[in-house]
Amino acid sequence: MRPIITAFESSPDRGRGLARDFRVRWAFEEVGQPYDVRLVSFDAMKQPAHLALHPFGQIPTYEADGLVLFESGAVVLHIARRQPGLLPEDEAACARAVSWLFAALDTVEPPIVELSMTAILERDEPWYEARRPMLEQRVRQRLAQLAARLGEAEWLDGAFSAGDLMMVTVLRRLGGSGLLDEHPSLAAYVARAEGRPAYRRAFADQLAAFKQSFGIDPARSM
Amino acid sequence: MRPIITAFESSPDRGRGLARDFRVRWAFEEVGQPYDVRLVSFDAMKQPAHLALHPFGQIPTYEADGLVLFESGAVVLHIARRQPGLLPEDEAACARAVSWLFAALDTVEPPIVELSMTAILERDEPWYEARRPMLEQRVRQRLAQLAARLGEAEWLDGAFSAGDLMMVTVLRRLGGSGLLDEHPSLAAYVARAEGRPAYRRAFADQLAAFKQSFGIDPARSM
Numbered sequence: 020m021r022p023i024i025t026a027f028e029s030s031p032d033r034g035r036g037l038a039r040d041f042r043v044r045w046a047f048e049e050v051g052q053p054y055d056v057r058l059v060s061f062d063a064m065k066q067p068a069h070l071a072l073h074p075f076g077q078i079p080t081y082e083a084d085g086l087v088l089f090e091s092g093a094v095v096l097h098i099a100r101r102q103p104g105l106l107p108e109d110e111a112a113c114a115r116a117v118s119w120l121f122a123a124l125d126t127v128e129p130p131i132v133e134l135s136m137t138a139i140l141e142r143d144e145p146w147y148e149a150r151r152p153m154l155e156q157r158v159r160q161r162l163a164q165l166a167a168r169l170g171e172a173e174w175l176d177g178a179f180s181a182g183d184l185m186m187v188t189v190l191r192r193l194g195g196s197g198l199l200d201e202h203p204s205l206a207a208y209v210a211r212a213e214g215r216p217a218y219r220r221a222f223a224d225q226l227a228a229f230k231q232s233f234g235i236d237p238a239r240s241m
Numbered sequence: 242m243r244p245i246i247t248a249f250e251s252s253p254d255r256g257r258g259l260a261r262d263f264r265v266r267w268a269f270e271e272v273g274q275p276y277d278v279r280l281v282s283f284d285a286m287k288q289p290a291h292l293a294l295h296p297f298g299q300i301p302t303y304e305a306d307g308l309v310l311f312e313s314g315a316v317v318l319h320i321a322r323r324q325p326g327l328l329p330e331d332e333a334a335c336a337r338a339v340s341w342l343f344a345a346l347d348t349v350e351p352p353i354v355e356l357s358m359t360a361i362l363e364r365d366e367p368w369y370e371a372r373r374p375m376l377e378q379r380v381r382q383r384l385a386q387l388a389a390r391l392g393e394a395e396w397l398d399g400a401f402s403a404g405d406l407m408m409v410t411v412l413r414r415l416g417g418s419g420l421l422d423e424h425p426s427l428a429a430y431v432a433r434a435e436g437r438p439a440y441r442r443a444f445a446d447q448l449a450a451f452k453q454s455f456g457i458d459p460a461r462s463m
Contacts, residue, residue, distance in 0.1 A: 074390035075348050075383065086333045090343035097336050111308045114319050121312035121346070126297050129351050140375075146368035153362075161297065168296035 021053050022083035024094070025072070026228060028058040034229030035194075036222045039091040040079040042188045044225055046095045046181065048217035050102035058228060092124050092185065099181040106181055119175050119182025127165065128189040130157035135192060158198055166202040173211065187212040243277050244269075244305035246316070247294070248450065250280040256451030257416075258444045261313040262301040264410045266447055268317045268403065270439035272324035280450060314346050314407065321403040328403055341397050341404025349387065350411040352379035357414060380420055388424040395433065409434040 026040035040056070047054045063069055064076045072080040073089040081088040081097065088094050096117065099105035106113045134154045141147050165186075169175060174183045190209050193199045199206050212218055248262035262278070269276045285291055286298045294302040295311040303310040303319065310316050318339065321327035328335045356376045363369050387408075391397060396405045412431050415421045421428050434440060 070386075070389075075344065075386050077348070086336060088336055088340045090340050090347060092343040092347055093336070093340040096339065096343075114308060114310055114315070117318065118310045118312050118315040121314040121318075122297065124343070125312060125314055125346050125350075126299070128347075129354065132351070133355060141372075144368070144371075146366070146372070149366075150363075150368070164292075164297050167292075 020084055021055050022047075022081055023055045023057055024082075025057050025059050025069070025078045025080045026225070027078055028060045028063075029232050030225070030229050034226040036225055037188075037192055037194070038078070038225070039188075041221060041225050042091045042185060043079050043081065043094050043098070044221035045184055045188070045218055046098045046105060048221045049184065049215075050098060050104040052098065052102060056224075056228060058232065092120060095181055095185060096120065105184065107178060112177060115176050116180035116182040119180065120185045123182065123185035123189045127161050127186065128192070130154065130161060131189060131192050134158055134196070135194070155196075155198065158193070158196075159201070162198060162202055162205060166205050169204055169208060171204070174208075179212075179215070183212060242306055243275050244303055245277045245279055246304075247279050247281050247291070247300045247302045248447070249300055250282045250285075251454050252447070252451050256448040258447055259410075259414055259416070260300070260447070261410075263443060263447050264313045264407060265301050265303065265316050265320070266443035267406055267410070267440055268320045268327060270443045271406065271437075272320060272326040274320065274324060278446075278450060280454065314342060317403055317407060318342065327406065329400060334399060337398050338402035338404040341402065342407045345404065345407035345411045349383050349408065350414070352376065352383060353411060353414050356380055356418070357416070377418075377420065380415070380418075381423070384420060384424050384427060388427050391426055391430060393426070396430075401434075401437070405434060 024040060024043050026044075027038050030038045032038050044054075044056075059069055059078065064073075064078065069080075070076055072082070072087050075089075077089070079089075079091055079094060081094040088097055095105075106116050134151075134157075137147070137150065137154060141150075174180065175186065176182065187209050190199060190205060199209065213222075246262060246265050248266075249260050252260045254260050266276075266278075281291055281300060286295075286300070291302075292298055294304070294309050297311075299311070301311075301313055301316060303316040310319055317327075328338050356373075356379075359369070359372065359376060363372075396402065397408065398404065409431050412421060412427060421431065435444075
């Protein structure tokens with residue numbers, strides 16, 4: 020049985036690979052695990068059938084052999100522990116890679132999400148311009164610390180790991196803000212990850228799913 | 242060698258067990274692992290010696306047998322995987338407990354932290370009162386979803402796990418907001434966890450550390 024994950028039927032990111040199913044798609048590709056995707060509408064995400072899989076009504080979920088998981092961090096970690104390719108065999112190095120996975124989600128991502136959510140939800144509020152520099156500063160602090168630790172290294176701790184995978188998906192959410200470009204080493208780190216064959220396959224697949232939802236023939240419009 | 246963790250020398254929570262070292266202390270107590278604590282000042286947290294342990298200059302860190310970890314989620318998971326007491330032996334149940342640990346950190350905690358940070362950093366800003374209902378609503382949505390899933394159960398998925406440990410530490414950050422009390426089942430869930438002997442030992446230890454930093458004799462002031 021191939022694992023089944025859920026993803027947005029109509030992703031708000033319009034196929035840019037920023038939705039959280041992308042992390043799981045990429046992880047599957049890195050370890051060479053075939054999988055299936057079930058697309059869910061925003062309405063379906065609020066219904067009992069989906070809430071039984073994901074208590075908070077989000078995507079992605081993971082189903083395989085009767086096991087149901089939710090949270091992209093948990094699913095990526097589950098995939099990484101079951102098959103080689105995303106975590107070092109050495110126990111200490113493996114634990115350090117997991118530290119980076121949590122750092123991506125719990126220290127680097129929150130200010131980035133807050134900045135982008137504010138730009139979507141509060142752009143027309145009178146306080147938007149006044150608050151924006153403060154929110155950008157929180158992101159800048161994390162980026163500077165991350166760049167200081169990465170230095171000239173290719174990846175965060177030795178070989179590419181689930182920690183890098185998660186960190187890159189988080190940094191990509193900075194999109195057109197220009198903040199990532201203030202650190203050429205971080206922009207290069209993201210570009211390096213985007214060049215991986217597994218990344219490219221996962222990206223093409225989520226883009227095809229988005230285009231299909233909108234009736235665009237992927238073979239003709241790429 | 243006992244593991245060594247770092248904690249605030251002068252915790253901003255004034256010994257209420259809300260700093261992130263508490264999660265790790267509690268995990269150690271649940272599995273029966275003795276540990277040592279090194280207290281660090283806010284100035285020391287910005288220095289190279291601490292940044293070598295934690296790239297983002299935060300607490301807690303974990304050191305044992307040459308291994309250095311950071312991020313409370315990663316450290317709790319590391320402790321839970323090495324010794325019995327915090328993760329089910331059954332592989333599927335274990336993976337589900339890890340889903341809950343990530344849900345606590347990545348879905349429930351961000352709106353709670355945003356609400357409390359705003360109350361600290363933006364209370365005097367002209368927009369504070371206007372934004373607060375929106376921030377509270379984000380927390381309320383997560384609490385309602387969590388309460389719906391918990392139902393009448395004692396813990397989130399079978400026996401008490403690292404997922405419950407993390408969720409309870411996240412919910413405790415709601416403090417005096419009154420939001421937790423809107424869901425008596427969640428308030429009871431937190432109270433049930435606070436009654437665990439391991440929780441009580443961890444709480445007493447962090448309180449003693451706080452009082453010692455301020456020259457208060459714990460034996461006399463408790």
